[in-house]
Amino acid sequence: MQCFKNALAQPQISLLDRAFHYGDGCFTTAKILQNKIQLRDRHLQRLQDCCQRMALQVDLALIDQTLAQLSAQAELNGTLKIIISRGEGQRGYALPDHPADVYVFYYPQSIAISSSFSEVSQVGILDQRVGLTMPQLCGLKTLNRLEQVLLKKEAVEKQLDEALVLDIQGRIVEGISSNCFILMNNRWVTPDLEYNGVRGVMRAEILQRMQHARIECSEMELFQTDLHQIEALFFCNALHPMQIAQHLMNTNLSTSHAIQLFKDLQLDQIQ
Secondary structure: OEEEEOOEEOOOOOOOEHHHHHOOEEEEEEEEEOOEEOOHHHHHHHHHHHHHHOOOOOOOHHHHHHHHHHHHHOOOOEEEEEEEEOOEOOOOOOOOOOOOEEEEEEEEOOOOOOOOOEEEOOEEEOOOOEOOOOHHHOEOOEOOOHHHHHHHHHHHHOOOOEEEEEEOOOEEEEOOOOEEEEEEOOEEEEEOOOOOOEOOHHHHHHHHHHHHOOOOEEEEOOEHHHHHHEEEEEEEEOOEEEEEEOEEOOEEOOOHHHHHHHHHHOOOOOO
16 A cells, blocks of 8 residues: 655654544545546546535645656556545644645555456345434535444444445435445336435446436435335445345345346446
8 A cells, every 4th residue: 555645655644634633524435447547537526526515625636646656656556545634733623724635545456456247145234324414514425434334343243245224214325335226116216315325426427327328217215115125236336336236134136137237338348
């Protein structure tokens, strides 16, 4: 792993950094192949939107400057984690008046990175529920991911490969670290994420490709009471375009519909 801060190699992080004290910032995780970030524009737009809503002053050109230094060493294949932190500040919540810091973490991967779909066997419903998010922050990928940390802990304890996450009002929200698409009544739907959840870049890409392919998909409220209607289910994030559920709570699900959708949308060809 290599870490850069504002395009400079970084051996350590300041103890005064607000990312450490308050989780004051945002991030995105991307796949990089042959020096190219998959869904680059979507990742940058995500960061821009988050910085705007959180009043973070940021120079995203520092990302390309960092990648230029990294790629001068070797071809980049693996995972990037880009963190925007408000930077150092004094004690207290008041915002410091200086530009945010741009951290780039590069995790090289020596083996070939698959762009195909995968299948997950053990998928369940978690007991823990997520709350409603402050509207200003809804949909953003902020640094505060404590919900996902606790949800992952429960999934590991239950030996689940993935899980559907519900909110305190019984809505289906997403997976643990992914968005979800559900086939019900022979049509695709995905939670609308009006009150919580993260609007992922792969989710946005899939929705756009479905629209271009004239495949109907509705963003709508889905509730716990709808679980019995699920015919097929898959999860997606920037590193995994489609993880298809074979079972949900020990009930067999169709995988053929998702596999066909993967082929129709050409999700193995993401730039």
